[in-house]
Amino acid sequence: MSILIREPGDWNESWENFKPKELSCSHCKELKIDTDLMNLLQEARNELGPIVVSSGYRCPEHNYNISKTGKNGPHTTGKAIDLFVTNGQERKRFIDYFTNKVTGLGISKSFIHIDLLGSEDGFEMRPNSWVY
Numbered sequence: 001m002s003i004l005i006r007e008p009g010d011w012n013e014s015w016e017n018f019k020p021k022e023l024s025c026s027h028c029k030e031l032k033i034d035t036d037l038m039n040l041l042q043e044a045r046n047e048l049g050p051i052v053v054s055s056g057y058r059c060p061e062h063n064y065n066i067s068k069t070g071k072n073g074p075h076t077t078g079k080a081i082d083l084f085v086t087n088g089q090e091r092k093r094f095i096d097y098f099t100n101k102v103t104g105l106g107i108s109k110s111f112i113h114i115d116l117l118g119s120e121d122g123f124e125m126r127p128n129s130w131v132y
Contacts, residue, residue: 025058077117085111
């Protein structure tokens with residue numbers, strides 16, 4: 001069952017390659033991250049090697065200021081994350097790995113967006129993929 005982690009003290013030791021600070025809002029430092037997403041991220045790290053988070057949780061104000069999705073975008077749910085990619089080979093590895101494991105997959109030159117959103121989160125158009 002999916003749970004939202006809101007306190008660094010609730011961080012699961014099995015997510016050994018990630019720190020709460022990496023997934024917290026860069027604007028207000030609030031932490032809100034889904035445990036199922038973190039389990040998937042750690043599994044990917046174990047299989048694929050190093051993974052760099054470029055954007056995790058975003059508070060509504062921060063998301064409004066930097067994203068077209070406004071105050072209610074995917075990152076405000078704690079169920080979405082962007083992963084930095086360095087080249088086309090890494091992008092393809094991430095796409096191949098996550099395609100059948102996530103409900104949202106966004107592809108950019110410099111990052112891959114993944115999410116576990118569904119209609120219960122207010123995102124009716126899932127599964128979905130897009131290019132930035």
